[in-house]
Amino acid sequence: MTPTVSFRQLQVFAAVARLGTVSAAAAELCLSQSATSQALSDLERQLGVALFERLGRRLHLNDLGRRLLPRAEELLDGVAGFVAAATEPEGQLQGVLSVSASATVGTYLLPALAGRFSETHPAVDLRLRLRNTFEVITDVLRLEADLGLIEGECREPSLASEPWCEDRMVVVAAPSHPLARRGRLDDATLADADWILRESGSGTRGVFEQAMRARNVPPRVRMELGQHEAIKQAVRAGLGLGCLSRLSVAGELERGELVALDTSLTLRRTFSLVWHPERYRSPLWQAFKVFLVEARASGESTGEP
Missing domain, CATH: 1.10.10.10 (Winged helix-like DNA-binding domain superfamily/Winged helix DNA-binding domain)
Structure with missing residues (x-):
């Protein structure tokens, strides 16, 4: 029976x-x-x-x-x-959609986009969680998030993903820092510098470490901080150099509170959409994904200046 x-x-x-x-x-x-x-x-x-x-x-x-x-x-x-x-x-459209986003995407891109989507679809309940890239992938794997947005590529074979938009990172210092008025920083200078970085597991940290490994330059990490704002405050205080998305420091650069340094590091990356292929993809899920892809195509989601 x-x-x-x-x-x-x-x-x-x-x-x-x-x-x-x-x-x-x-x-x-x-x-x-x-x-x-x-x-x-x-x-x-x-x-x-x-x-x-x-x-x-x-x-x-x-x-x-x-x-x-x-x-x-x-x-x-x-x-x-x-x-x-x-x-x-x-x-x-109506229903609940849980979205986990890594720090840069979730802080500087997703809120405005989610606000626009919610205005168009007032019966939708979008629930956003701010995580680091590793935690976003874990949420999607555990079916705790319907959709994830991460910094970099997804290397988890159990998940489906696609590139969403491009981002450029930048090395920053306080205007009073000794390196602020130097020309291009060579590898030896980068190795000797003190660095204020995101925690291990974050996409921002991963891109920076990959760029340093490509130059065979081991970074000297003075501080690990879990929030962009904390890193910016430490860098502004002259405690070291930072490496963050241009999205997150655009205001400080414009106001002269931070300066961008010229380096040989390759600091471009891709933001990606991630989902579980076995998770049910509702009409709401599909509509939000299409909305994000269209925002990318129109340039609203780009990290380029």
Whole structure:
């Protein structure tokens, strides 16, 4: 006999998979925690399988849960589309889309684009998370994000990706720094300099280290900081050189608070879109991806000056 699965059970399954805890899922679905927990237990009991691994209060999808989540999301999206067709203006997008973005993209590009998309589609709930590149890839792998935007290329074979737009990084210093009035900095000068850098795992740090390795120049790292603003403040204080996206220092360069240094480093990179090929790609997902690609084509998403 085929097990009976309810719409509510599918809602709970998808919400717990996305949020990681029963309490968070209960809050999102406006249910009591006990009702949410019971719905999830009933679903696993009726199917005769476990869908999650329990690690303390956190729940992580197991292999079977990861395989079933796209089907559950497709069913839920179909029901939502049925209701929307009956109650909403024809063709109106609606639903929730979780997007994880690495720091440069998420701080300097995505907010304005997400704002424009939300204005056009007011029934859409875009949920943005600011992470580093490694964490974005982890979110997408764990099905905790529908779409990821990262700095550089995605080398995770389990994920699908495509280039989105180009970015250029720049070495910066305080105007009072001894190297600020030098000409092109040679490799020996770069090796002797103190550097204020992002943490390991960030796309910005990875591009910088790759460029230094190509010149056979090991950097002398004085500080590792997790935020662009913290790096800029440290560089402005004269504590060392920084290497950041031109997007993130455009204002400081224009105001003369920082100066760009001439080096032989190759500091160009590509921002990429990343998604899980087994994740259900709803009409909302497809519309947002098309929107981002069109923004790239029109030049709105470029990091070029």
